[in-house]
Amino acid sequence: MIAIRDMSKWFGEFQVLKDITLSIPEGERLVICGPSGSGKSTLIRCMNGLERHQAGQIEIAGTPISEDGKGLAKIRKSTGMVFQQFNLYPHLSILENCVLAPMWVHKIARKQAEATALEYLERVNIAAQANKYPHQLSGGQQQRAAIARTLCIGPKIMLFDEPTSALDPEMIKEVLDVMVDLAAEQITMICVTHEMGFARRVADRVVFMDRGEIVEAAAPDAFFDDPQSPRSKAFLAKVFSH
Numbered sequence: 001m002i003a004i005r006d007m008s009k010w011f012g013e014f015q016v017l018k019d020i021t022l023s024i025p026e027g028e029r030l031v032i033c034g035p036s037g038s039g040k041s042t043l044i045r046c047m048n049g050l051e052r053h054q055a056g057q058i059e060i061a062g063t064p065i066s067e068d069g070k071g072l073a074k075i076r077k078s079t080g081m082v083f084q085q086f087n088l089y090p091h092l093s094i095l096e097n098c099v100l101a102p103m104w105v106h107k108i109a110r111k112q113a114e115a116t117a118l119e120y121l122e123r124v125n126i127a128a129q130a131n132k133y134p135h136q137l138s139g140g141q142q143q144r145a146a147i148a149r150t151l152c153i154g155p156k157i158m159l160f161d162e163p164t165s166a167l168d169p170e171m172i173k174e175v176l177d178v179m180v181d182l183a184a185e186q187i188t189m190i191c192v193t194h195e196m197g198f199a200r201r202v203a204d205r206v207v208f209m210d211r212g213e214i215v216e217a218a219a220p221d222a223f224f225d226d227p228q229s230p231r232s233k234a235f236l237a238k239v240f241s242h
């Protein structure tokens with residue numbers, strides 16, 4: 001589903017991603033972890049063209065991400081992204097947030113778009129909040145709304161960038177529960193997270209990044225029980241000391 005080969009990216013002089021090679025088969029649930037500043041967000045933002053890479057190739061379902069705007073539009077249509085800060089439109093109700101892209105990008109009629117939106121809002125347990133505005137919801141509810149909004153476009157790929165990091169502890173579980181539920185589907189899921197319990201339970205593979213490189217990629221049990229690189233060991237020791 002996603003093929004990245006020898007991909008590098010710079011911000012000015014600073015090389016943020018170094019020779020990344022990573023293949024993600026359809027339906028895989030991949031967790032990316034690593035210290036802050038290691039390039040995790042930049043890597044997944046490159047996967048839907050929110051950031052452009054300068055060397056190497058990225059292909060999404062056979063479509064290369066290049067300067068060609070057409071390929072990018074196609075990729076964005078089938079790729080959903082969930083951000084740490086929810087990024088709901090504040091001036092639109094939850095329902096309107098959910099029907100916007102289906103109606104304007106995917107050209108779905110309002111009635112159908114609303115029916116689909118309500119279905120997904122039901123699924124993440126906030127159908128009762130459909131007519132409220134984002135600021136009237138808790139952080140956990142907003143993030144679940146953001147996930148529902150993403151599902152409304154029928155994505156083949158879901159990218160999550162630390163979806164629970166901005167949440168109070170008591171809300172983390174309600175969002176993770178929704179993500180665990182989602183993981184049962186055939187959507188390809190790439191999730192930057194430090195929720196190691198989630199990673200162990202749901203991930204097919206864990207990728208550990210440090211300083212712009214993929215240092216280790218392994219099945220969760222292997223990664224957590226027997227990390228190979230000194231850098232992964234140091235990282236895991238820190239994460240589990242909290």
Ligand SMILES: Nc1ncnc2c1ncn2[C@@H]1O[C@H](COP(=O)(O)OP(=O)(O)O)[C@@H](O)[C@H]1O
Binds near residue numbers: 011041042
């Ligand atoms: N738009 C940008 N311009 C310049 N530097 C950036 C930009 N975005 C991120 N960086 C830098 O790139 C590095 C990796 O950032 P990021 O991908 O956000 O890491 P992570 O998500 O792992 O914390 C950091 O050093 C960060 O400061």
Ligand SMILES: [Mg+2]
Binds near residue numbers: 040041042161162
């Ligand atoms: Mg980040």
